[in-house]
Amino acid sequence: MNTSPDHVDSREDLAAFVRALHRSHTEGGQSWENADLASFLEALAAWIHDADGWFSNAGLSLPASGDWSFFARALQAATIYE
Numbered sequence: 001m002n003t004s005p006d007h008v009d010s011r012e013d014l015a016a017f018v019r020a021l022h023r024s025h026t027e028g029g030q031s032w033e034n035a036d037l038a039s040f041l042e043a044l045a046a047w048i049h050d051a052d053g054w055f056s057n058a059g060l061s062l063p064a065s066g067d068w069s070f071f072a073r074a075l076q077a078a079t080i081y082e
Helices: 011-031 037-057 068-077
Strands: none
Touching: none
16 A cells, blocks of 8 residues: 555545555455454554554654544445445
């Protein structure tokens, strides 16, 4: 995957990033630690919960301005959107 989360600065960048993740999974998802949807979503929830620790360990501050409801709506919409 050649897209970095550090370069996601817009909705279009986020969509491209998610598409790159999808390609990565399609081409070699069996090598992912969380290759099935259930474990992926569980890992996503765990990481979101513990994100302050990840940012701290990386010497960064957890962004305070994230639009959490947008991301939640996007996840929910993906359960029915075609």
